[in-house]
Amino acid sequence: MxxxxxxxxxxxxxxxxxxxxxxxxxxxxxxxxxxxxxxxSSLLSDGILGLSYPDLKFNNDTTILINMWNRGLISKPLFSIYLNPDKNSSYESGLIFGDIDSSKYTGSITYVPVVIQIYWEFLMDSIYVNSTIINSSLYAIIDTTTTFILGPTQSIDTLNIALGGTYDSSAGMYKVDCITRSLSSFSNVTFIVGGEVFSLTPLQYILTLNNGVNDYLCYTIFVPFNIYDSRGNLYWIFGTYFLYRFYSIFDFVNNQVGLATSISYNWTKSFDESLFNNLSKTTQSIISTASSSTQTTIVTSMGIQMNTFIRHTLNDIALLVGLFFIKTV
Known part of the structure; x- marks a missing residue:
């Protein structure tokens, strides 16, 4: 076959x-x-580990998560993901089978039911830019093989225009002015999931690229992409830039996805002070670095943490709701 x-x-x-x-x-x-x-050829991995629902598996074989659960190797048929964008942090990114690591998130977990049992698809309430609603009743999945946040073209266009973006056809992304505009002129982008607020700040959703000496191009991570689920619904894909800020849980028996604020939420990379109309003059509480001195290796005796396999660089992070690229060691 x-x-x-x-x-x-x-x-x-x-x-x-x-x-x-x-x-x-x-x-x-x-x-x-x-x-x-x-x-x-650019993937620094040696294989793919499927973590989707069985309907997405080939030949109706048993997923590794269910196999571990059936054999009593994990106490709960779930897995959770923590991705850390800070390469210098003592907290490594991790994939945990059978448990949830409460040291990797703050506050409570918001659960939403899975509506289509293939890619752990769930229904999102709405998206806002300030008080402007971009769209409502949206289908979405979480995918670590995707870097940015992808959404239906019409909704993404509306969102980026609200942020002052202009479409760059050569890049297939929306460009924003990060030179003359101040950071405070950019709004937060808010996703309402399960009735709770999950917001991204400007420094979390603006991608800055150095195009030469003191020459920068800035894009948002919101990329237009039309893709349909098995029922013909357009849906959003939340990639690693979303997972850097929110801890995620995938519960097979209860058919639900959980989200909580990651301990890495407030981390941002360093920016050139010439950006955002002189960044050094702008006071933002978001410019901080999450730090820690301890690291969890095993959550419980029935939880398996796989932080060895998940790296910090984007090329290495290829784990997912449906797939997990394995690097043999």
Whole structure:
């Protein structure tokens, strides 16, 4: 059987073997062997670990999460994700099977039901820029193989225009003026999920690119992209830039996705002071660095933390709701 995967991999042979992760043996795990990888030479990984619902799996094989649960290797059929954008932090990014690491988020967890059991798809209430509503009743998924936040073209256009952006067809993204505009002139972008507020600040959603000496291009991370689910609904994709700010939980038995404010929420990278109409003159509480002196390795005796496999650079972060790129060590 030949299967053409969406990232350019050709998989032909189904196999069964024992998979070992963090010292835990998972016996009789079905996987597919790949004999060709096209267009993925930049990926610093050696394989893909599926974490979607079984409907997305090939050959109706058991996912590794369910296999671990059935064998009593984890106490709960769920996994959670913490991504840290700060390469210098003592907290590493982590994938946890079977538990939730309460040291990686603050406040409470907001849960929303999964509406389509394939990509852990859920319904988002609305999106705002200040008091302006961009859209409501939106379908969305969380995907760590996606870097930015992708959404239906019409909604993304409206959002970026509200932020003062102009479309750059050469980049396929919206450009904003980060030279003459002050940081305070940019609004927060707010997502309402499960009745709760999840906001991104300007320094969290503006991407700055150095195009030469004292020459910068700035884009938002909100990218137009029309993609439809199995029922014909357009949906949003929340990538790693969203996960840097919000801890996520995927609960298989209760069919729900959970979100909470990450301990890395307030971290921002350093910017040239010439940006945003002289950044040094702008006081923003968001410009801070989250720091810590301890690191959790195992959440409970029945929780497996896989922080060894998840790196900080964007090329290495390729784990996901549906897929997890594995780097062998």
């Amino acid at each position: 030949e299967i053409i995967f969406r990232l350019g991999m050709v998989m032909e042979l189904f196999s069964i073997d024992t998979v070992t992760m963090n010292g835990i043996e998972i016996k009789n795990q079905t996987f597919t062997e790949c004999n060709s990888i096209n267009g993925t």
